[in-house]
Amino acid sequence: MLQxxxxxxxxxxxxRIAVLTVLVLTFAAVLTWRVQSSxxxxxxxxxxxxxxxxxxxxxxxxxxxxxxxxxxxxLRYTVLDGQKASKxxxxxxxxxxxxxxxxxxxxxxxxxxxxxxxxxxxxxxYILYLNNGNAIRSGETLEVDAGGAKLQHVPVR
Amino acid sequence: MNPTRSPRFTSAAPVVLAVAIVxxxxxxxxxxxxxxxxxxxxEANSANTFxxxxxxxxxxTPDGNSIYMWSYSSSTKAFQLPGPMxxxxxGVTVTVVLHNTLPEATSxxxxxxxxxxxxxxxxxxxxxxxxxxxxTDAAAPLTGSVTYTFTAGSPGTYLYESGTDxxxxxxxxxxxxLVVRPPGQPDHANGRADSAFDLNREYVxxxxxxxxxxxxxxxxxxxxxxxxxxxxxxxxxxxxxxDTIAPTGAAWLPNQPYGSLVHLKPFVPGxxxxxxxxxxxxxxxxVNYPFHPHGNDQRVITEDGQPVQxxxxxxxSYDKFLIDIGPxxxxxxxxxxxxxxxxxxxxxxxxVPLPQLQDQIVxxxxxxxxxxxxxxxxxxxxxxAGVVRNNQCGEYYMxxxxxxxxxxxxxxxxxxGMMTLVRIDPAAGCPS
Ligand SMILES: [Cu+2]
Numbered sequence: 001m002l003q004x005x006x007x008x009x010x011x012x013x014x015x016r017i018a019v020l021t022v023l024v025l026t027f028a029a030v031l032t033w034r035v036q037s038s039x040x041x042x043x044x045x046x047x048x049x050x051x052x053x054x055x056x057x058x059x060x061x062x063x064x065x066x067x068x069x070x071x072x073x074x075l076r077y078t079v080l081d082g083q084k085a086s087k088x089x090x091x092x093x094x095x096x097x098x099x100x101x102x103x104x105x106x107x108x109x110x111x112x113x114x115x116x117x118x119x120x121x122x123x124x125x126y127i128l129y130l131n132n133g134n135a136i137r138s139g140e141t142l143e144v145d146a147g148g149a150k151l152q153h154v155p156v157r
Numbered sequence: 158m159n160p161t162r163s164p165r166f167t168s169a170a171p172v173v174l175a176v177a178i179v180x181x182x183x184x185x186x187x188x189x190x191x192x193x194x195x196x197x198x199x200e201a202n203s204a205n206t207f208x209x210x211x212x213x214x215x216x217x218t219p220d221g222n223s224i225y226m227w228s229y230s231s232s233t234k235a236f237q238l239p240g241p242m243x244x245x246x247x248g249v250t251v252t253v254v255l256h257n258t259l260p261e262a263t264s265x266x267x268x269x270x271x272x273x274x275x276x277x278x279x280x281x282x283x284x285x286x287x288x289x290x291x292x293t294d295a296a297a298p299l300t301g302s303v304t305y306t307f308t309a310g311s312p313g314t315y316l317y318e319s320g321t322d323x324x325x326x327x328x329x330x331x332x333x334x335l336v337v338r339p340p341g342q343p344d345h346a347n348g349r350a351d352s353a354f355d356l357n358r359e360y361v362x363x364x365x366x367x368x369x370x371x372x373x374x375x376x377x378x379x380x381x382x383x384x385x386x387x388x389x390x391x392x393x394x395x396x397x398x399x400d401t402i403a404p405t406g407a408a409w410l411p412n413q414p415y416g417s418l419v420h421l422k423p424f425v426p427g428x429x430x431x432x433x434x435x436x437x438x439x440x441x442x443x444v445n446y447p448f449h450p451h452g453n454d455q456r457v458i459t460e461d462g463q464p465v466q467x468x469x470x471x472x473x474s475y476d477k478f479l480i481d482i483g484p485x486x487x488x489x490x491x492x493x494x495x496x497x498x499x500x501x502x503x504x505x506x507x508x509v510p511l512p513q514l515q516d517q518i519v520x521x522x523x524x525x526x527x528x529x530x531x532x533x534x535x536x537x538x539x540x541x542a543g544v545v546r547n548n549q550c551g552e553y554y555m556x557x558x559x560x561x562x563x564x565x566x567x568x569x570x571x572x573x574g575m576m577t578l579v580r581i582d583p584a585a586g587c588p589s
Contacts (some may be wrong), residue, residue, distance in 0.1 A: 006286060012584070017172055020170060023170075023171055023175065033193065045408075062221075063311075063409065065403065065407075065409065067399065067402045067403045067404070067418075068402045068418055068578055068580055069418060069420055069580060070549060070587070071548065071549040071550075071552050071554070071580060072402065072554075072578075074399050074403075076219070078221060088337035091438070122221070123220050123221060123568075123570070124219065124220050125220070125570065126219060126399050128399060130548045130549070131548070131549045132548065132549070133549065133550075134549055134550075156408075157408060157409055
């Protein structure tokens with residue numbers, strides 16, 4: 001009974017064309033979107049650079065990544081000026097704050113920082129943060145807020 | 158429209174399109190989505206036949222260095238360090254075809270495996286007028302090839318590694334893990350019933366080290382005295398901390414596919430599905446690596462492919478807080494986190510005495526250095542205004558690292574090197 005009604009409805013040409021058109025367009029849109037985002041994923045990873053942050057802190061942000069199955073955020077930076085970077089590194093009370101640009105939420109509690117030693121220019125170091133309530137997620141972007149200097153749109157790996 | 162024209166086709170069209178949309182939405186994407194540790198990334202096949210290329214490539218270290226390495230890679234895949242994790246059942250005949258693309262002769266030895274043959278005849282040490290040149294038949298430089306066969310030994314964890322110019326080629330990276338399972342019991346570490354573990358919580362720690370000066374000399378074809386190496390980088394599965402806790406297959410480590418984060422849930426007494434994790438240690442280096450998981454002993458149940466047992470098969474496994482692995486050795490350990498204090502958020506919250514607020518190092522901002530959350534995700538304690546929690550979901554972490562602290566560095570910078578984390582989730586899991 002129901003099947004026959006559906007059958008009759010379907011045989012009406014206009015309905016059929018409308019349904020097929022919507023489906024074809026949806027399929028095309030979905031495909032475009034998926035291929036587009038896969039192309040984004042294949043793009044080389046690039047962190048924006050900021051002169052002001054680099055000259056005031058003596059570092060260049062090299063990478064942000066979600067690790068430890070989602071529980072930890074890694075911030076990697078390359079030392080440009082050893083003296084300035086040491087000041088930045090040794091200020092354990094004020095590690096840079098990472099702020100999600102997609103949702104409300106900061107991460108600020110460093111779980112592991114480099115211990116002591118001088119910082120060599122050209123070498124890369126890291127800070128690990130606990131990922132408060134999943135604030136930072138892979139594939140999104142974050143803002144680094146460090147000692148008054150800000151760096152926006154850092155892609156998260 | 159003519160209603161009689163191929164009605165089957167046109168009425169099938171919307172279904173086909175709907176399916177296509179679902180497929181397009183759900184097809185796996187090469188994205189950087191956070192992968193979770195979920196079992197061993199084994200290379201395995203029903204013929205137990207593997208084709209390995211000995212080749213050169215580069216790995217990256219967390220301090221920004223790039224190091225020239227030699228390693229074994231599956232012939233169909235890109236360069237990787239260490240070699241692929243080969244998984245087979247005890248007693249099967251295994252075939253490994255080695256293709257050499259390196260500028261010098263190389264080979265593979267399979268310590269602990271039986272009936273080793275090379276190109277159909279018993280594998281033999283090689284010698285010339287100067288003495289021993291290889292522990293087994295070697296493949297000629299650049300284009301040589303050898304087919305090795307052997308019968309997989311007793312269940313356990315083994316190295317496969319170069320048998321040619323060993324001091325140099327081992328240092329250059331020519332090694333990998335061979336996991337031998339009890340037939341029909343992949344979720345047992347050895348033949349013993351008490352060696353059961355959770356197959357989704359199985360890990361290899363292949364430990365090794367690198368002197369970058371030797372690697373540079375080999376890359377530039379300069380002479381180097383292998384007796385004078387000084388290791389600067391220390392790897393678990395070819396990665397150093399913090400790369401060790403990056404996902405297996407992380408996009409930023411294209412040639413170092415294997416992570417080593419151990420991810421546990423608390424043991425549930427009486428639940429047959431609640432099983433320990435298995436950590437398989439291997440030393441592919443030339444010195445001991447005294448590996449120390451913090452906070453929780455691990456139970457050593459297999460050593461060098463032999464179950465730890467006494468006369469008549471009595472259980473002789475033992476708990477250790479420092480697993481000291483010698484060169485070429487292996488140990489399989491069960492890691493089970495037991496909630497000894499029976500924490501319960503309502504009835505037994507196990508209050509943690511809260512330090513004075515000023516002792517929590519609360520800065521002028523929102524920075525704090527005290528874990529305000531009760532462990533395993535209870536009601537949050539006293540936190541600064543606006544702060545809800547300080548972790549993902551109440552999970553916590555224990556460090557696991559080489560207790561020889563110079564091995565827990567990246568070229569002298571601590572912490573790094575041979576270090577990873579053990580993560581323990583709340584019993585209810587961790588919503589993402
Ligand atoms: Cu320690």
